[in-house]
Amino acid sequence: MSTKPFTSPTQTALIRGAGSTSGPTRSPLARMLSGSGGALIGLIVLFTIFAVTTPRFFSANNLINVVDQVTVIGVLAIGATAVIITGGIDLSVGSVLALSTMVLGWLSDEGGVPMGVAMVAAVAVGALAGLLNGLGVTVAGLPPFIATLAMMSICRGLANLVTDGQQIVGYPEWFYSLASNRYLGFFSVTAIVFILLAIAATVILRYRPAGRKIYAIGGSAEVARLAGIKVRSVTTWVYVTAGALAGVGAIILASRLDSSQPSAGTGYELDVIAAVVIGGASLSGGTGRISGTVIGVLIIGVLRNGLNLLGVSPFLQQIVIGLVIAGAVIVDVLRRRRTH
Amino acid sequence: MSTKPFTSPTQTALIRGAGSTSGPTRSPLARMLSGSGGALIGLIVLFTIFAVTTPRFFSANNLINVVDQVTVIGVLAIGATAVIITGGIDLSVGSVLALSTMVLGWLSDEGGVPMGVAMVAAVAVGALAGLLNGLGVTVAGLPPFIATLAMMSICRGLANLVTDGQQIVGYPEWFYSLASNRYLGFFSVTAIVFILLAIAATVILRYRPAGRKIYAIGGSAEVARLAGIKVRSVTTWVYVTAGALAGVGAIILASRLDSSQPSAGTGYELDVIAAVVIGGASLSGGTGRISGTVIGVLIIGVLRNGLNLLGVSPFLQQIVIGLVIAGAVIVDVLRRRRTH
Amino acid sequence: MSTEKAEGLRVRGARKVYPGTVALDGVDLEVRPGELVALLGENGAGKSTLSSIIAGVARATEVEMTWNGDPYAPADPREAIAAGIGLIHQEMRLLPDLTVAENVAVGRWPLARGLLDARRMRRQAMEQLDRLGFAGHADQLVSELSVAGQQQVEIAKALLLDASLLILDEPTAALGAAETDALFATVQELKKQGMSFIYVSHRLSEIRRIADRIVVLRDGAKVAEHSRGDVDPEQLVSEMVGRSVDRLFPPVEPLGEDAPVVLQVAGLTSRRGHFSDVSFDVRAGEVLGIAGIVGAGRTEIVRAVASADPHVDGTVSVGGRPVRRRHPADAIAAGIVLVPEDRKHQGLVLQHSIADNIALPNLPAVSRGGWIGGGPVQELARTVSQRLGVKGRPQDDASSMSGGNQQKVVIGKWLERGPRVIILDEPTRGIDVGARAAIYDVIADMARAGAAVVVVSSDLEEVLGLAHRVMVIAEGTVRGMLSRTEATPERVMGLAAV
Amino acid sequence: AVALSGCALTQAAQEGESGDEIVIGLAVANQQADFFNQIRQSVEARADELGDVRVVVADAKGDADTQVSQIQDFITQEVDAIIYIPAGATAATVPVRNAKAAGIPVVTVDRNPDGEPGDTFIATDSVAAARELGVWVGEQTEGTGRVGVIQGQIGTTPETDRDAGFKEGIAGFPDLIEVARQASNQWAQDEGFDIATDMLQAKPEITVFFGRADALALGAASATRTAGRDDILIVGFDGDVAGLEAVRDGVLDATITQPTQAMGALALDSALKLADGEKLPAEQLQEGVLTTAENVEPFIEKHP
Ligand SMILES: Nc1ncnc2c1ncn2[C@@H]1O[C@H](COP(=O)(O)OP(=O)(O)OP(=O)(O)O)[C@@H](O)[C@H]1O
């Protein structure tokens, strides 16, 4: 969306999706409220409901479970946040994750490569897929939806080809314990990786020139170009990062499942995008923040966890999840309308 | 996208996707080329490749098979074209189709309602889901991606609840023959319905005021509003139509499969959107045409059919499909760049 | 090594060919340090194209440039900025979802230990903005600013570039008198420090005030060059247009005593506080001018009259019948049409053709029994284009037209409806003299045909030249209603001042 | 490990007694698949029958990671036993490991994780059943024919087993030759339709279709009908309600009926027994029954 000085906010929001305010230079309170206020309210409401209705929900152990359960989606969502801030979208994350996890398994199992090297290779494969996404968007001029939709299909096919659709088992014990052992009494290594990545991404997006460039590009690629920003290269790097993070997600998933499956990550792209948007980002670009995304991811995770604990039937769960996604974003839209 | 006189087309296309020119009042040749030129080239290339590599491809019978195979996606894509022209997106079509087909089956089987009435009800249920999508976008101010993602989850849950996840069989013989008997020596009733709907949609989009309004809204909702167009109501109607067409798709699928399944239509949304974009529409709205969409649908259909005839494994098929989607849109982007 | 003669910018034989248009055809230009060169010309003469080539935004088909004696061929804006050449683009290029400070700092964020120094960023932005008389604050979102505020942010952004040559492409198009004065003061100060400027404007009175030299372009070629700034405007106009423009404003015909009141506005009050208790009448054949300083609330008032904004109390009636105000369609049905101030975002669907844009509010007129034919659409486009002298084929995209032609289309698309009330908000912003005269003629024609016309403009000359009466707005309230004879610039300015 | 899990078992059992009902967690691979959905329904039906047993259902929608989370949530709820129908291509070990670590017994159904088997495993012997089906096809065609195979999702255990068994079955008929195979991604009927249509186009000599699931076979039946080919023998696998009715109506010629009702009931009974501390055999394999028009009626009345 470009500058529309006298457009009523409602009307502009109407078609392209709710515009969003994300001034990174506001007072802490305003910042909190503007970035992820709606989502935060949603999360608190969910927490309260589940804490009241199911006694097992509000225990340290269960909350740590929730964190473990969202690590993979969370790591993917960090990359997706950056992509969405540029005004793009990445539908390929789930498939790229599958390809990376198969490469990890294949190299360490069949290839006899040391685990550490295989892990680096998994991330590299993810980054490569991201690079192709990025070049597709910036050089070939494909709409991000199409570039990453194509990559989604390609990577899923490749992931299956690695072992002709078979899963790979047989990771070393220490690798499995990365996701299952809880160090410091609390967090698994994988959860800590997620938390560190989220912090790093927050700092980069908010305080590093690279992050500011990403916001500028999403606000208007042309404005960014006129300001001397290398739009193509920054955009490409964002996709590369998202791909590399899918590789990290693949390692976490392999550790969590103690195996690699070519069907891994199917449908994750929609969960990830939903989390980012619930967190306050706009699909038209220029806005979004990691704190919001983390809240969005937690909303989805807490919801699934709580509904499972309540023993809600899976079919009803789908309905409730749909309603909560819509509800969380509506809260956000209303809140913004009021501030305008 | 706004006018940026000094933007290189590449740069503008970079983030939001390839912009497109679609003046409905151009010369027939320019119209053909601008609307779906890239896709048409892609389709011709595919045709040639398959005609050369597999002898059975280029037979009347097989081409009719292709038409039958694309009817459901095709009907959904007609609605999606209108939605995408408004600048929206509809992820719920597959799930709405599932809900409609379950309602159809349930009413006619369990409910003992006459088939004709059940068919009307199926379309009405689709339209109702579309109405909720539309109101979510226009009244609640949800981004279309989110409103329809929520609806996708809700309708899938409802579709499953109808029979607790069971499929429904036992349609009357005449109903089954709608999709399987080839009248006039060529087309099944369902294929004829698809063709008629495509023609009607072309005419409406191009020659009726409603169609003009849809293009204007996608081009700029604010300009359209100030020109006296009821943006909200037109947009809502577009979603209602897309939902109703999902209901029609549900009937066609039920007839084709002689049964109703709650898992029907899973993943169709991405096929449908890909078809519309391959056909030359831009996801940022304002452009797109039914002829292009039909070509996009045929590209996907011909590709699957040809690869099946060649006996290509599904894993390789996924890779090829990804490459062709990207390729077809790149051809389009390049062609537009040259005309600019 | 550079000799004194080679200081500054030299452009030789700048040529730019677009498919179907030669935008520049071998133009030479020289800018010396501490000098302000004004670039004049009709809409589409090639001013912005030349500016863009110098600033690395567009690539010339052919050009030879030197900058301080060295060959200079920027591949993109980055290289131009690095060399010390900055551009304020004619179209405002801001990030609406970011704050004022962020927008000013974009691409040049101040860092402290590798991280963004937000306080310094705000301070730097406000330092520049304060000089320009900016009314907002650093943490405001740009989307909340008025057009003038946005223009000031754009200027501040360029001032922070540390450029030694700054190209200002119509920086004052959206500014009022006070803001323009503040800008000029800043420019003079920077000139003293050795900074040079290329200045593009359609406001000839400004040129006299600040130009050191003047270059006039016509159809992509240089037609005149003056080595001083105070050239007679009439001479400049004839150089620009290629003929003499004898008069800008058509004569204002006196109103008949019995001319009926068409538009009646009573007690109009914004629930959001933009204006309160605005009442006025406009009679058939009358042109009412609305004057005021930037941010006075004029745009908000006329948008309310045209039912473009909800959240308004009070009544608007046409011919004695109250108008519903839920949707612009209500006003249009009652015969009120609005030509909005922001033609790019409110007036035109840029990626659609001229013909489609004109057809949009006229769908019934181009339909036969509910069917729209290509024929009537083209026909209507041709009629309107001829009537207003629009340059461009009906099938061309609106985005390919120059600003003046775009504005003509925005006005023209309403004419066929025969509106009873037509409201024009800043109708000639960024429009050249020739086109301006044509638009004024259209306005006078509409009034003569019995419409009630309301013209909002920050260009005082325009208001005084066109209007039967002038209503002055300040801080959202009516400060005075002056007849044509009462309305002197001094009185209007006096009432408009806060 | 045995001692440890035994000790934990009693604890779980005690918990069960202290509350008035026993809670069983049922982790379904994918409720969109009729086979899994039927097992789920029969588990629930059996629980209703018994009373005092509550079944909590979670659907992984085919994703192994989701299933790990869901079983984690079962453990948080301290369910008394878990019935685990693995999601994904093949069975993941982690859910069993986690449950065992928490002292909760696990009944695995349909697929058993390699190296980390459930306390008992309930499944049909698909290889044997598919072999029987192959032999039947050989007899029906008098040993001559051209077979088109519509595969399920490649790499999954059922696909691999059904492939192996059927191949063995037709191996005794040298003139019964497989001439085409194509895989589906979701075992879905519309996929079966399209694949069979295209196969008939590419290889009109086909006289037998084997759909690796009833849905695929039903799709093939529609395709043959649309193509006007009534000379083709079509067989499926699973014994879905729709599949059985199709066999009755002559749309399909045969299928293998998996005793889903029996498997579901057995799974619940086994879970209750394990929760009570009983020991069960490592495998409780069920017979898949070759079903043709002759013996289909009773199965339609009451699914085995
Ligand atoms: N991207 C483009 N594609 C095609 N033609 C263009 C493009 N940009 C500008 N032109 C054409 O080039 C010519 C010069 O345009 P330019 O914008 O430089 O004029 P200008 O003097 O700045 O006019 P204005 O006073 O309206 O700003 C015009 O005829 C215009 O239509």
Ligand SMILES: Nc1ncnc2c1ncn2[C@@H]1O[C@H](COP(=O)(O)OP(=O)(O)OP(=O)(O)O)[C@@H](O)[C@H]1O
């Ligand atoms: N979209 C908006 N959001 C918030 N405030 C706005 C918006 N548009 C205008 N305003 C504010 O409303 C007030 C009146 O602005 P308005 O544009 O109506 O005045 P104007 O006299 O027409 O000025 P201009 O000459 O800039 O058009 C200003 O203080 C302006 O900042």
Ligand SMILES: [Mg+2]
């Ligand atoms: Mg210009």
Ligand SMILES: [Mg+2]
């Ligand atoms: Mg104004």
